[in-house]
Amino acid sequence: MSLDDVATALEDHLPGRVWRDASVAELTTYRVGGPAAVLVRVGDEAALLTLASVLACSRPPILLVGRGSNLLIAEAGFHGVAVVLDDDFTAIDIDPDAHRVRAGGAVPLPMLARRAAAVGVGGLEFFVGIPGSVGGAVRMNAGGHGRETADVLHRAWVLDLFAGSDAAVEVRDVGALDLSYRHSNVDAAHVVVRAEFVGESDDVAVCEDRIAEIVRWRREHQPGGSNAGSVFRNPPGDSAGRLIDEAGLKGLRIGGAVVSEKHANFFQAEADATADDVARLVDTVRARVADATGVQLVTELRMIGFDEPDHRGSLNERKDTR
Numbered sequence: 001m002s003l004d005d006v007a008t009a010l011e012d013h014l015p016g017r018v019w020r021d022a023s024v025a026e027l028t029t030y031r032v033g034g035p036a037a038v039l040v041r042v043g044d045e046a047a048l049l050t051l052a053s054v055l056a057c058s059r060p061p062i063l064l065v066g067r068g069s070n071l072l073i074a075e076a077g078f079h080g081v082a083v084v085l086d087d088d089f090t091a092i093d094i095d096p097d098a099h100r101v102r103a104g105g106a107v108p109l110p111m112l113a114r115r116a117a118a119v120g121v122g123g124l125e126f127f128v129g130i131p132g133s134v135g136g137a138v139r140m141n142a143g144g145h146g147r148e149t150a151d152v153l154h155r156a157w158v159l160d161l162f163a164g165s166d167a168a169v170e171v172r173d174v175g176a177l178d179l180s181y182r183h184s185n186v187d188a189a190h191v192v193v194r195a196e197f198v199g200e201s202d203d204v205a206v207c208e209d210r211i212a213e214i215v216r217w218r219r220e221h222q223p224g225g226s227n228a229g230s231v232f233r234n235p236p237g238d239s240a241g242r243l244i245d246e247a248g249l250k251g252l253r254i255g256g257a258v259v260s261e262k263h264a265n266f267f268q269a270e271a272d273a274t275a276d277d278v279a280r281l282v283d284t285v286r287a288r289v290a291d292a293t294g295v296q297l298v299t300e301l302r303m304i305g306f307d308e309p310d311h312r313g314s315l316n317e318r319k320d321t322r
């Protein structure tokens with residue numbers, strides 16, 4: 001089945017929720033890059049199962065787009081089906097007595113942190129500084145301020161879009177998600193539908209103070225503007241930002257993309273930047289750090305549409321040399 005046929009089948013099954021040649025740039029924090037061949041907005045689990053039934057035979061490249069805060073889409077765009085969760089997937093349900101928070105895959109992490117803090121569920125405050133979604137946090141095992149998703153996640157509900165007629169939302173305990181530093185076993189055709197976090201009972205004012213402190217720290221140490229946070233993962237026992245800074249690369253510019261003066265592992269896309277400027281800056285910085293230090297940096301940023309799809313026909317994400 002061609003991508004065109006997939007789009008037609010999706011338009012039949014999910015009317016009003018499918019777009020062709022849809023711009024994705026504004027769904028990402030970099031705000032650059034080309035269109036998705038097909039974009040589908042899914043509002044509830046029934047629609048997700050319908051989507052899975054259409055995609056199972058054709059298995060096109062799939063891209064889940066959360067808050068787009070760790071994505072760089074190539075200028076050539078994404079030749080597959082981009083999936084955005086909305087409506088039911090934005091729900092948050094908090095049980096303060098059990099210190100438990102259930103949140104849909106599309107819930108913004110800062111909102112999760114603030115809602116939990118407001119009812120005295122502590123331990124989730126670090127999410128306030130990470131501008132992603134619950135689904136993106138599970139997939140990336142996002143973390144900061146000494147904590148990561150794995151520390152507070154209890155379980156996640158996951159659907160494999162390629163499971164065909166057997167497609168069903170499965171509950172995976174945190175141990176079954178293989179979470180490690182910015183890694184999980186959630187792959188490109190898996191949708192994190194919702195997740196359950198467990199914090200601890202705490203004083204509301206103390207939780208809110210922690211939130212304010214994290215927000216203050218981020219403003220002081222990280223740049224605003226268009227970026228996707230850390231471009232490279234920290235090598236074991238070191239910091240990618242320190243290596244980039246030591247190689248003298250702060251302020252390095254390619255086209256409209258520039259290494260931040262404030263935080264060397266943040267690359268800014270200025271108003272005239274293209275995705276390819278950012279990608280060339282990534283390659284250049286990696287090569288110059290390798291020359292200067294012998295360390296081969298690995299991207300944390302998900303670079304989409306820069307390489308051929310992998311064997312599953314679903315990733316379309318650029319491979320890293322590790």
Ligand SMILES: Cc1cc2nc3c(=O)[nH]c(=O)nc-3n(C[C@H](O)[C@H](O)[C@H](O)COP(=O)(O)OP(=O)(O)OC[C@H]3O[C@@H](n4cnc5c(N)ncnc54)[C@H](O)[C@@H]3O)c2cc1C
Pocket residue numbers: 029063064065066067068069070071085105106129130131132133134135136137138139140141142143144186188190191192193222227228229230302
């Ligand atoms: C200013 C700034 C600061 C940041 N600071 C941090 C930080 O401190 N720590 C940190 O870890 N990250 C940080 N990030 C990066 C980013 O916020 C995280 O990686 C976040 O988890 C990405 O979530 P997202 O919803 O934006 O995912 P996206 O960028 O949309 O996607 C990232 C990956 O997750 C997948 N994905 C998204 N939603 C789902 C879903 N529902 N189901 C399955 N897969 C999904 C995508 O397909 C993609 O592979 C920062 C980014 C910015 C812009």
